[in-house]
Amino acid sequence: MKRWKRLYGMSATFVCPYCLRTLPISESTVEHEPPRSRQYELGRSKTMLACKRCNNQKGALTAAEYAEWKRLEFIRNGGLSR
Numbered sequence: 001m002k003r004w005k006r007l008y009g010m011s012a013t014f015v016c017p018y019c020l021r022t023l024p025i026s027e028s029t030v031e032h033e034p035p036r037s038r039q040y041e042l043g044r045s046k047t048m049l050a051c052k053r054c055n056n057q058k059g060a061l062t063a064a065e066y067a068e069w070k071r072l073e074f075i076r077n078g079g080l081s082r
């Protein structure tokens with residue numbers, strides 16, 4: 001985290017790979033994909049930056065499972081008709 005901030009500076013922005021929002025780097029968290037807790041099952045994880053909201057929501061899901069969860073959430077919330 002600190003390393004990223006030093007690298008990009010506090011004023012820099014990043015794009016969250018999950019919600020595609022552009023956010024200040026101070027809103028970023030280091031995300032492990034696949035999740036570290038499932039390394040035994042899925043192999044070594046790589047790290048990237050994601051926003052706090054997505055990282056929290058994603059939890060122990062893989063990127064593919066999280067995408068599916070978001071799709072279902074979207075439908076549950078009424079899709080485009082809302």
Ligand SMILES: [Zn+2]
Pocket residue numbers: 016017018019020021050051052053054055
């Ligand atoms: Zn996000």
